[in-house]
Amino acid sequence: MFARKDAEANDHGRGIAGWAVVALVFMPFAAGYFLSYLFRTINGVVSARLAAELGLNAADLGLITAVYFLVLAAAQIPVGVMLDRYGPRRVQSVLLLIAAFGAAAFARSTGPLSLLMARAVIGLGVAAALTAGLKAIVLWFPRERVALVNGYMVMLGALGAVAATLPAEAVLAKTGWRDLFDILAVTTAGTAILIFFLVPERDVEASSAAAGGGLRAILADRRFWKIAPLSGGCIGSAWSMQGLWAPAWLTDVEGMTRTEVVTALCATAIVLSLGAWLLGMIASWTRRKGIRRETLLALVAVLFILAQLALVLRLPLPSIGPWLMIAIVGSATVLSFAIVSDYFPKEMAGRANGVLNVVHFGWGFLAQYGTGLLVAHWAQQDGHYPAVAYQVAFGVNVALQTAALAWFAISRGRHATRKSDDRFSFALYEDFDDLGSYSEQPVLIEEPVAQGKW
Template sequence: MIGCVFLPFVAGYYLSYLFRTINTLISGQLSADLGLDAGNLGLLTSVYFLVFAGVQIPIGTLLDRFGPRRVQSALLLVAGGGAALFGAANDFGELLVARAMIGIGVSAAAMSGLKAIVTWFPRERVALANGYMIMLGALGAVTATTPTEWLLECTGWRGLFGLLALATFASALLIFWAVPEAARPQVTQSTAVKLRTIYTDRRFWRIAPLSASCIGSAWSLQALWAASWLTNVEGLNRESSIRQLFIMALGISAGAMLLGTLADRLRRHGIRSEVLFAAVTVLFVGGELALILRLPLPSLLPWLIISIVGSATVVSYALLAEYFPRELTGRANAGLNVLHFGWCFIVQYGTGLILDQWAVQDGRYPTIAYQVAFACAVGVQVLALGWFMIPWICLLGRRIAKFFLGDPEAKTCPVEGSATSAEDGVLEPDDEEW
């Protein structure tokens, strides 16, 4: 399973992460060669996430119907063609089309690997396997820092994308020839019925806004705006900036392993993954506020927190695997990915538009521009966290009311309640009620 299922899909996910974050390093050369401003650069980078989000639902359906082997290998051929076109592009329009092709081509990289894990691995080990897959795939973000800088010195950004095209074609062939064909499930319900099952589930809409606003923002910052912040706000030179981006990329990989292991261990002790996800969110918001408020901390610390949260899909995907049966996991992950990448597009492109509202001073945007742009995303995350915690807040309110009023039936809000695990003190929403 590891050699013929796990590692081939890891290779595809690795390339997906590399394509996602590589514009951080080549953005300066693209701007210099083609005269791109912040708005165009934000659109060029974020169109990857826009098309990525747009094809998630049909790809989730294809994964459930035809299996990850066929879908992933076919789409990676599209990504390889997009990489080849990107390296040969001569204007902004061609770059935009090529970037969109890459986004479509790697749009199934994560979901196909997750689908393969759910299909071939025991359910109780899904969170841990997800963690290892994302950890190894996130090495693509590591490659998009110092190693890519070395390649750029030898090949330039055009030659680099030629090499990426060859690697992507090779990965497509590896998956097609190495991965065994999984048994195709019998179709017992229409696609519309299955999608309605997911999108009408209250548990899905409890986790989805929080997961999208946090993970999507982390991806956006890591993929583009971290480099601009480090250069324009922190005043780091290119060498120092790339070194810090390299450490942040390692944080994604380490964070995936850490969160996957934590989710697995906590699950064994009866603590559900929702609790871990809430704690990660609070830490994420704290890291962003430390940057925005310019607290006297080493900038690497909050940026490491942000990079680790980019791997929190380990937790949210594992939650969906608990909520839905195996034949629906492809669509469920796709539904969540639509929100992840849709919000990432909004944050990435919107940040560029907000920055353009300030005049460039000495070749850089002022600090206040970045602070305003980042604060807008934080506001949405705080609202999503409040929505996520409503059942727990209501439960706490009822307990307080019961304590002071002595009425076991006391209610403090109109939202349906949740059961608790009194033995371990962890608040656990009841599946039937949610």
């Protein structure tokens, strides 16, 4: 409370700095993202119990799990506007209370419909879990440190995926899935209260004007649509696979026991967390070296496609290897959001991140539910779906990601050709990322370009 009073009295929050910002701003939002990642991946551990107790098939599990992504995608733009208008503290705390209610409702569900509705409420409640943290980082940390701090945010949040493996399995063994969700409900409500009363406020008044115009500028930005399909295709698919279909593959195709599956999921979750830290470090280093983050994102996409092909083609590799690479791709938001933070001013950070997350979560929903629909076309054999069912479903995803990568390459080629003929102001707006770092020096931009008109 004292920190907030000091912040508001001292230029709207500039009275705290250093480790105080880490403790009062970064860590509370990281805790919220931790919970969202736990909710995102927890169905991979409880799905077998849900299927056995409530008689669910692959399509049911796919829809119940994927509705989380659908609601998240639908909420991202209004949440982004609210973040820019009201600030991350208030938005995050209110939404996490909704997530707590959804978790409590999930614990009391008795069939597919009630599970679906409760899961949707959880998705709405964690809709700002990442973007609120990213908005807070943009507001409180220097621009040149944003990618690195984003990496730490995603790293700590991804530990929620670790908590959704062996720790969640230990709780399940003692209490059951209903009590587990009751525990999550209480924890989430406590985190919401912590954020509301601990996090200092930051001035967001300047960003509340022209929200619609800012959103139109984002949607009209060609640089954004150069990377959005590639980022969504890779990150959304990685989330959907780790959140549900990795344990299904390891059980049905690799023949692993329950203990082996949960241990493998724990390993992938740890790699996901470390991958976020590593990508954040690499992004920070390459920025200083003048290497564009778009190049790194494309490299991650190539490795992701190769890892999935190794599964689809059943190459003679250790079964866990490709899944570790897939897990790392789930942390590539570190790169995507750092790229977007360079495209737009901090007053538009919430909306820009929100629009990109629409693509991420929208693709995650389609990939997770679509995989379930495709797999369910094959009959189970001794309680397991055949390997070909997963190979076909994963192969369709790979084809879509390859198309997104091709679009990225074509778009870059067009931009490179156009730059030689365009005037400087247009080139600056179109390829701002080519500068390698944000320039604080004033530049002359023609009025139509400055207004986002093409």
